[in-house]
Each structure stands twice: as C-alpha cells, then as structure tokens.
Amino acid sequence: MLSLDPSAREARLAIAFTVNGSAKSVDVAETTSLLEVLRNHLGLMGTRYGCGLEQCGACMVLVDGQPVYACTRETGTIAGRSVATIEGLGTPDRLHPLQQAFLDEQAGQCGYCLSGILMSAKALLDSNPKPSRSEIVAALDRHLCRCGAHQRIVRAVERAARSA
Amino acid sequence: MNAPNLPTSLVDNPRLDRWIHFNEDRTVRIASGKVEIGQGVVTALSQIAADELDLPLERVQLLSGDTEHGPDEMYTTSSLSIEMSGGSIRLVCAEVRAKALDRAALRLNCSPDDLTVVDGRFLQNGEATGQDYWTVAGEIDFSQPPSGAVRPKQRDAYKVVGQSIKRLDLPAKVTGQAAYVHDVLPRDVLHARTLRQPNPGATLVALDEAAIRRAAKGELQIVREANFVAFVSPVESVAEAAAVAAAEHASWDKLRQLTPAHAEAAWLEGQPAEDR
Numbered sequence: 001m002l003s004l005d006p007s008a009r010e011a012r013l014a015i016a017f018t019v020n021g022s023a024k025s026v027d028v029a030e031t032t033s034l035l036e037v038l039r040n041h042l043g044l045m046g047t048r049y050g051c052g053l054e055q056c057g058a059c060m061v062l063v064d065g066q067p068v069y070a071c072t073r074e075t076g077t078i079a080g081r082s083v084a085t086i087e088g089l090g091t092p093d094r095l096h097p098l099q100q101a102f103l104d105e106q107a108g109q110c111g112y113c114l115s116g117i118l119m120s121a122k123a124l125l126d127s128n129p130k131p132s133r134s135e136i137v138a139a140l141d142r143h144l145c146r147c148g149a150h151q152r153i154v155r156a157v158e159r160a161a162r163s164a
Numbered sequence: 165m166n167a168p169n170l171p172t173s174l175v176d177n178p179r180l181d182r183w184i185h186f187n188e189d190r191t192v193r194i195a196s197g198k199v200e201i202g203q204g205v206v207t208a209l210s211q212i213a214a215d216e217l218d219l220p221l222e223r224v225q226l227l228s229g230d231t232e233h234g235p236d237e238m239y240t241t242s243s244l245s246i247e248m249s250g251g252s253i254r255l256v257c258a259e260v261r262a263k264a265l266d267r268a269a270l271r272l273n274c275s276p277d278d279l280t281v282v283d284g285r286f287l288q289n290g291e292a293t294g295q296d297y298w299t300v301a302g303e304i305d306f307s308q309p310p311s312g313a314v315r316p317k318q319r320d321a322y323k324v325v326g327q328s329i330k331r332l333d334l335p336a337k338v339t340g341q342a343a344y345v346h347d348v349l350p351r352d353v354l355h356a357r358t359l360r361q362p363n364p365g366a367t368l369v370a371l372d373e374a375a376i377r378r379a380a381k382g383e384l385q386i387v388r389e390a391n392f393v394a395f396v397s398p399v400e401s402v403a404e405a406a407a408v409a410a411a412e413h414a415s416w417d418k419l420r421q422l423t424p425a426h427a428e429a430a431w432l433e434g435q436p437a438e439d440r
Contacts (some may be wrong), residue, residue, distance in 0.1 A: 008377065029382065029399075029401075031381065031401070031405075032399070032401045033401050033404075035401050036399075039347075039349070040400060042342075044351075045340070045343070045347040046339070046340020046341065047340070048344070048346070049346060052404065076401045085261060085340070086339065086340030087339075087340050089339070089340075090339060091339055092339050093340070095335075095338075095339070099338040099339060102334075102338045103330065103334055103335060103338060106330065106331055106334065108202075108331075108334055108337055108338065109202030109203070109204075110201055110202030111202065111333070111334065111336075111337025111338070111342055112344065114337055114338055116340065140219045147202050153343060154396045
C-alpha cells in the first residue's frame with residue numbers, strides 16, 4: 001500500500017487554461033509539470049517526454065504562442081493561458097503546411113523529436129514568415145534529433161516558409 | 165529439389181498464415197515480427213511484399229509486432245530485419261503467388277504460366293479472367309509451411325523495391341499520433357524513478373527519507389533494496405521530484421575519487437588488462 005503523508009500534500013485547486021482552443025480545467029498541484037498534465041490528465045500523448053531536463057526539446061509546446069519546455073513548466077503558471085500542442089497543428093487528413101513540408105522532405109526517422117520541433121517551427125514562422133537558414137537553425141537550437149535528421153528538418157522548415 | 169536454406173524467421177514460424185492474410189477489402193495483410201524504430205522497415209517490407217505479389221503498395225497492409233497474428237521474430241536489432249523478415253516475406257509471397265495461380269489455372273483450365281498478375285487480378289493473354297487472389301484464397305491451405313521450392317523474382321523484375329518510397333510511418337509521427345511505448349498509460353498505473361549509484365561498488369549508508377518526502381509533495385512509496393532505491397507514486401511528477409531530491413539526501417560509502425590523472429592515457433594504459 002502507498003503511504004500518504006498529509007504534511008507533504010500541497011493545497012490543490014482547479015487550474016483552468018485552454019489547449020488547442022478548448023477550455024480545460026485540471027485538479028493538480030500547481031507544481032505539476034505541464035507535460036504530465038497534457039499526457040497523463042488530458043490524454044494528449046503527442047507531446048513527448050524526452051529528458052525531463054530541458055535538454056532535448058521533445059516536449060516543446062506553445063504557451064501564448066511562445067515555445068515552452070512542458071517538462072519543467074509548472075502548470076500553476078499556465079492558468080488563464082493558451083497552450084498549443086501538436087494535436088492542434090493538423091491531422092493526417094488536414095496537414096499544416098509545416099507537417100506537409102516535413103513529409104515532402106521525409107524529415108524524420110523514429111519521429112520522437114518531431115512534435116516539439118514542429119511546435120518551435122510554428123512559433124518561428126508565425127513571428128517570422130520568411131526566416132533565413134540561420135534563423136531556422138537558431139530557432140531549433142534547443143532541439144535534439146538523435147537519429148540525425150537535422151539537415152532534412154531545416155530543409156523542411158525552409159520549404160514550409162517558401163510555400164506559405 | 166532440395167529446399168534452400170530458409171531464413172531463421174521462416175524456420176521458426178513456418179505456417180504461411182503467420183505471415184500473410186487476404187482481407188476482404190482486396191488488401192493483403194503481411195505480418196512481421198520486426199517493428200518500426202525509425203529505420204523504415206515497415207515501408208521496406210511492404211515494398212518487398214508488393215513486388216512479389218504484383219500488388220500496388222496501397223493494397224499491402226503491414227502488421228508489425230502483433231504477437232497474436234504475426235510471426236515471433238525475436239528482437240528488432242542488428243540490421244537483420246530485411247534479411248530475416250524481408251527474406252521470409254519474399255519467400256512466403258512468392259509461394260502464395262504460385263499457389264494462387266495454380267488454383268486459378270485449375271478453374272480456368274489453363275497452365276499457370278498462361279497467367280499474369282496485375283493489381284492482384286489474374287489475366288490470361290492480357291484479358292481479365294474474373295479470378296484474383298481473393299477469389300482463390302479460400303482454397304489455399306495457409307497452415308502449410310512453404311516448400312521453399314518457389315523461386316522469388318529476380319532483381320530486374322522489381323518495380324517497387326529500389327524505388328524511393330515515402331515512409332509509411334511518417335504521417336502519424338508528424339501529427340503526434342504515433343504510439344510509442346511511453347504513450348501506453350494503463351489505468352491506476354504507478355510511476356517510478358530510481359536513485360542511481362554514483363559508481364559501481366558504492367554503498368548507500370544513509371537516506372533522508374523524510375526530506376525526500378517533503379520535496380516530493382505527494383503520495384510516495386520508497387522502495388529500498390541494498391544500494392538500490394526506487395520512488396513510486398501514482399503521480400509521475402511526485403516520483404520525479406523525489407528522485408531529483410534524493411541525490412542530495414543520500415550518503416554513500418566507497419565513493420570513487422577521480423583525479424585529473426584518471427583522464428590521462430597513461431593511467432588507462434597502466435591498468436590491468438586482458439588481451440583477447
């Protein structure tokens with residue numbers, strides 16, 4: 001049996017925010033990571049757990065349009081804000097231009113890094129529709145692709161920017 | 165004719181129905197024990213099956229890693245998937261194609277050599293016969309092992325193999341849909357994180373469990389076996405917080421003291437070694 005230590009519990013109250021345009025409310029400790037809330041409470045498994053240490057970028061989501069590491073972001077800080085995840089970007093039937101460009105360039109192997117990379121790329125193109133190659137590299141600097149598809153990924157973002 | 169050396173996977177999973185099944189919607193299910201880990205194997209195996217059966221890629225559905233319907237091919241490792249699974253699928257499909265043409269030839273009162281296959285349909289002198297894989301599949305005994313006597317296609321006959329085909333697994337991966345093992349979240353699952361030994365041989369002499377519980381801020385079980393400690397909680401972030409806090413609340417004996425000398429090649433070369 002799990003032991004419950006009452007002194008170690010934090011006060012809880014519902015935290016309300018929007019995810020991909022839908023209103024959500026979760027009853028968790030304020031320090032609970034946004035990634036855990038997205039995956040374990042809201043069932044949005046598209047945002048990946050990589051390192052949990054802001055080292056890999058697999059968990060990147062947008063909060064009010066800005067890329068944020070969901071693995072360390074405390075959900076209490078999200079109250080009233082707007083979260084965008086890969087599930088809101090597009091579906092196989094209705095791909096976002098970035099997703100189409102990633103398919104066109106075949107930019108990915110195991111795919112574990114792609115959700116986070118696509119969200120950072122979306123934030124980049126939203127604020128800078130025609131980025132230079134070095135601006136793309138800088139925007140994706142916080143992301144690791146262990147398979148080594150970085151070159152294709154950069155080309156895919158370039159392609160999406162051209163098509164927009 | 166002596167059966168050639170069959171791939172190990174086919175020896176281990178000899179029944180044809182472990183590998184191939186004709187679906188009612190004019191597709192064929194090809195099963196493999198190898199799984200997609202980003203190497204493109206699902207696409208590549210589909211290509212092999214499509215060519216051997218004279219089917220377009222769209223009619224091949226690759227079932228991967230399904231232990232109920234597919235073959236047991238052990239692990240996906242060592243760059244053996246094409247050789248083992250692909251080699252097996254190639255032989256199975258060649259065998260099934262030959263059996264299907266034999267059945268169709270009997271119905272049409274012709275020689276199998278008179279028949280060609282286009283999009284899974286059997287043509288005689290270029291004319292439709294009304295026969296295809298799906299009309300004759302019910303007459304084939306898929307519980308048999310392959311004879312190994314049917315010769316697969318030669319390389320110059322390939323139409324799909326060798327083409328740069330778009331990866332079949334990628335659309336799900338760019339839309340956040342691909343299910344990784346991490347995405348399987350059973351009801352009432354417990355999460356755990358562990359405390360690692362700082363070096364082999366280090367022994368845990370003290371662990372301030374109260375301090376760790378304070379840092380974890382939630383329901384937590386601490387499992388301790390000798391120098392191994394796990395932090396278990398129904399809330400993933402609680403287990404995570406406990407493990408992060410544990411490092412500073414653990415006291416170790418027999419810690420390895422590294423000095424700059426340990427970084428030198430001379431130190432390494434001076435260590436006991438066994439030549440093999």
